Amino acid sequence: MFQHGSTARRAGLVAALGLGLVLTAACGGEDGPSGSSSSKGRSGSWQVGDCGGPDPKQAPDGYRPLGCDEPGATFKALEVTSAGILPGSVQCPAGTDLMIRVSVSYGSSAENGSKGGGIPTHTVCGRNLSGDHPGDAGAGGGQLVKGDCVSSSAQEVACVSAGRDAFTVLGLVEEKGQCPAGTTEPMELTLSVGRPYDVICTAPV
Template sequence: MAWQNNTPPPPPPPPVPPQLPSAGSRAKGCLGSLLSLGVVIALGFGASQVFDDDDTSGPSASPSASSSSSGGDGKARNWSKGDCGGPDPEKGSDSYRMVDCDDSGATFEALEIMDASIMPESIQCPAGTDLIIEVSITYGRSSSGGGIPTETVCGRNLSGDHPGDAGAGGGQLVKGDCVDDRAQEIACASAGSSDLKVLGLVKKKADCPSGTTEPMELLFAIGRPYDVICGGKV
């Protein structure tokens, strides 16, 4: 007679609960998302400056120039205050290059050399700047422009045309300029009764100088050193 085992089989093991990520791994995942968002914001902000041709309050010139120019000894040198530049037809109508100030192709002189920035509103050139040019370095033999931004040239025209002078209606907004009711810069010579003269550019309305009749609060812009235009009678 065969022996029969009547002992019931052991119960199946309980299901293993899914492992939750540790606090460290969750924090790492969130940090990665934040970093990715930061890159997108930075790239989007830079692209808006490069491709937005409708900004009437910004500089009136090309944002690009070569990072250096070869002198008579064949050695390349960086831009310096007092250098001159002119159009660079080899790289397109919106590009500039360094040339001798007595060269027939020279159209502007560098008033100041400033750091490069992906935040265009953070670059504030000195008064009298007619054009702002982003200087970049390129590698290889490419002549199509672009490259890595290295510095910014604040240029003043060698001609008698100076839209960056206070009140002239061009360049960056400075004290002495005029704006319309939308905070857009206009030439003071054509200002009307509803337009305003810029008495100051400050962070808070309370910082506006005496004579301010209409402080204009602006939308937030990354890097811009002022948030309020102190407007007064033209």
């Protein structure tokens, strides 16, 4: 939801990743469909530089840790941060293509990889190993960042295909008065606990 006839932030893709236990994930937005995955037995905590890829046992939303040179590895961790209980409360760095919420489950679900809930432990901000980077500024995916484009209907869009009613994001701030020079359409968002900004500073594309 948004005010001033303008836009709300579109969250990045969220997926699931195994860490020796079952993990829960959602894709396509803050309230996307959920799934779960089991790991291939890797132990230890996620670190920057670790890689992972889809888990065929938990398709379509499951992921598992893999070596960066293993077949099936599709992304690398740019940052590892807190789980973020509330949607939108985690802000990954620019260039993040995947937001991976890691959750721990105990008991039978951890052994058979069945779908179920878990306790969120941390979030992995991942970047694709391929040349496809929807999280790059202007590419139309990932979290909203400076340099992205948004439509007048509150959706992030790829700048290359943006229409006449689209706007360029010049900044993400807490108050309108903090918007940078050149801002002509400060978009005030409705309150969302945990989101690091409340105003999208924009100008026509």
